[in-house]
Amino acid sequence: MRAFIPGYQLITPESLDQALTLLAQEPGRWRPFAGGTDLMVLLEAGKLPHKNYVNIWSVQELHGISVTDSTVKIGALTTYSEIQAHPVLQLEFRMLCIAASETGGLAIQNRGTIGGNIVNASPAADSPPALLAYDAQLELVSTKGGRRIPYSEFHRGYKEMDLGEDELLASIYLPRSDTKLIQYYRKVGTRKAQAISKVCFAAVADVRDSTIETVRIALGSVAPIPLRCKATESFLEGKLIRESFIELAQSELGREIAPITDVRSTKEYRLQVSQNLLEEFLRSFNTLRYESPISL
Amino acid sequence: MNDADKNLMGASAPRKEGRKKVTGAALYIDDISFPGMLYGVTVRSPLARGRVNNISFTGDLPWDEITKVTAEDIPGENYVALILNDQPYLAKDIVNHPEEPLLLLAHENEYLLEKARRSVRIEIEELPAVLNLEDSLNRKHVIWGSDNVFKSFLVNKGDVDQAWSRAAFVIEGTYETGAQEQLYIENNGVIAVANERDGVTVWGSMQCPYYVHKALVKLFNLPEEKVRVIQTETGGGFGGKEEYPSLIAGHAALLAWKSGRPVKVIYDRAEDMVATTKRHPSRTQHRTAVDANGKLLAMEIGFVIDGGAYCTLSPVVLSRGTIHAAGPYYSPNVRIRSSAVATNTPPQGAFRGFGAPQSIFALERHFDRVAKTIGLSPEEFRRRNFIRRGETTATNQVIQEEVDLSALLDRALNLSNYYEKRERFEKENSHSKIKKGVGFASFMHGAGFTGSGEVYLASVVGLEASADGLVRVLSASTEIGQGTNTIFCQIAAETLDLPYESIEITQPDTSVVPNSGPTVASRTCMIVGKLVESAALSLKQTLIGSGLLREGYSPAEFKQACADFHKRFGPLRATSKYQPPENVFWDDEKYQGDAYGAYAWAVYVAEVSVDMYTYEARVEDFVALQEVGKVINPVLAAGQIEGGVAQAIGFTLFENVVWQDGRMVNNQMTNYIIPTAADIPPIHVYFEENPYPFGPAGAKGIGELPMDGGAPAILNAIENATGISFTQVPLMPEMLMNGLGRSE
């Protein structure tokens, strides 16, 4: 344990307003602290230079999942366990439930939050590719009010995001769909459970009469940010599904991602596996690959 | 000992200290605190090799409150007494590996202490370092001794040189294994109390209290009775706490000596992984001559292991790896040349198997290659060459017991549905993105110390009975999860005709227990357990001989007899000292003769699947069949096999030490991957029993055996699944991908 604990402050605001006021008062001084499953690990490794945190765990407005006809709204402080337990998410947003079930072990899932995962901005995070494939929107709030942005525009560079120092991520919105979408999620990690991903692939497709009407493909661990692969999507959209263009799509993907070699894996592996998963995704259109329902 | 009414041998008596462990009452070293205790930390070298020019203390910290210890403060010898005594407790001016200890600090506030550790500035001038086996062998720089070689062996049987020209086939191969971290879930830790007047007392997580004792005697230049070492509940060892605790204990004791206060040194996971010993990386070269009938004519083996910066136990690891290198086969001609060499990396050390997993991996991979080359199935090639009673091993040991390895192999292949699966997978693989395969490894593991090692150890066990009839076992053998406490109590109870519950284990404390040798080498049940049995017999005979007890007594009568004995004669105690079996000969110079008293024999079969999209290999099913003399406690014995197989699976597919400039950079559990409950296949364990006359109830040692066969069985299965031969472990998906790519 390598932190000088007495040097860290973690204060608990009485309300969302108070939390936002604090963030606005001294921009950059305070950072939010949610479930702690990322920040405490950095703390204990002696790698948390920032010292002042505001404990937003108790802010009620940031918890809870609510459903309308068109949208599911997920509070930023929703835990991975809560995500997996929600019936509408299980039915309509299964990839997010799978991602939540593969993030750490149960003890992590009980404390880790979707908002913390997004704002921690690791390119290897498990939920962001699913959120990108679902075309999620984020709601950011501050003392100045709230704003909504597409999640695909949130990450700008490695650990750089469209989030002001005075802003908090409040909610994630997932648009519901009437059409039956093909959903494919696969995380390739260092082992079967409790693993950081080497490649993470999430995609949805609307396929009618063997034609790809729309497709959204997102990958983790192959770029400085969780990446929507729009060039690959453009290549595939409107096309009749044929064996011959799988390789072309793979080349397109290969040009779009930027994997690196690090302590967990190599650039070559990440590239090849990303392309293989694209192939597996495209081939799944015939068999409509579904995972069995998530149950705790 | 007669057979009637005996039912403890072969019974799964519940774990002696089990209740403590499931209620959180078991006290490990970090659970213990002393009044006035300070915490201690180690300041370590940032470079692989260098000259330290200056150490300064920076930052706004109360440095005068902080105890500092350097090499200058050592009262006795600045080396860890082991084999060659080359490893300093604290480096003086030259450092030889990253994380080498330079300086020790202590203070009562752990947070402040950590800050202090980070505020020490070390001015160090870099020296050229040797960071891998090749560079060491080629003497890119000489960094140890005159030639970087800690130790070499030459084993010569027959005359291999005349075999090559006669052979129908000559097959070569090179095989490599990487480092492996023991990753006991309890980190290394020690508490020490030390001063000139009273001496040194150390409590800690360890396997060998007397090793630590010997080392501290030299470090402090104290008489033996002024050093006391006590083992606390130990959360896993696997060899990682065989010799390493001598170093951390010395550090804590030096801080205690200087500060006058008790000092606790506990590593966090990052430190434990980066600084302590690991399994020796290895490279084995095979050259094998086979005749037209598939019989072995000659085996020439070159075996090299990377020992890190200091000698530690490398000669003994090398020894075991060398002796096991030719496996359970008969070859008339064998030559094994082996060496352990130095690199500027943290010293490697003991880890379950101790050289054998490395050389057996090479052999069992190579023999599948030999079989393929000459056109025999892997199993048929083995059958034609398995050693039998009356035949000689590579060291010319004559196998005395009746061993039928062909039958063992056949049984293992049947139990695992090997043939059916092989046939089915061949058909299914052609139209599946998941390729499946089966493979096996046949091997043996010698238990106890090599050759005359047990004679040299001269182990002693004591047994005493109180006036209340409570019997205590006195030995230095430690419980580290493998079941020492339980087995010893079973053996004593069985021998004394008493209930299991009435036998207790004395906490291993060098001021109380005799030296029964280290808890290593799969010797605890076979060698020390036998001493428990004979001490118990001796105690029984003492009571009967004194006329206070008659054969066929009841526990109540035993209790009464103890009371009477105490009143009449005083303490009731028996000791037993190791006696080697007769007709065991070993030539340490020529490395010839009876290397081990007993071998356990095994065949392991692995079923794997390889995902061709992600190149991940998974073990789907595993059969572990072994002949072990006698199973004393089925639950414990199976537990040893299952645990060892899990570690072997980790060694093969998951555990990759990533080195950079001689340092392990993935020293966190997040990035050094051991299998979780979701990664382990069903492991099916089967035992056969061919009693070893000199083991308790016929038992042979089994602790390390399960580490030996997993890696080659799995890689043989991967070759069956993919057609590609891989020759190194760990085999990560990235390497599998490269191998598959090259074949397209």
Next chain:
Amino acid sequence: MDYSITPIAVSLTVNGQSQTVEAFPMERLLDVLREQLRLTGVKEGCGEGECGACTVVFNGEIVNSCLIPMAQVDGSEITTIEGVALADGQLNRVQQAFVEFGGAQCGICTPGMVLAAMNLLERNPHPSESEIRDGLAGNLCRCTGYMKIFEAVLHACESQKEDTLPQN
């Protein structure tokens, strides 16, 4: 507002007993349990939320206590391994099964593993082996190879004795 870093008072219920402790806001729950409350059954294996040796039950759910800062503990209910034996000191069915079926070897992962197993059975009284594997995937064991832990949990399911985490 005064933001200087001083220890805070935290009220918590541990194994049914109300306590108030003083701790730094970022101090780990693990350290407070072990050092202030002397509940040394909770272990530190990795300090990074990977091994599960520090598992405790926190407001009904299992968590890694090495990742919980004290500022988030006020008003919480915590159960450690010291709090799960039956009222008369007898081992509960999971603990008993671990002892009998070899679920514990060196014992350092055992407190966390037992709590995780109890929590699993509370949520799913008759898990399949695959569900047991997933339920325990966050608790690393280096000794057993997990097989006897699965056996112990399966046997605990079959046991007739009615017990859940004690209601104190």
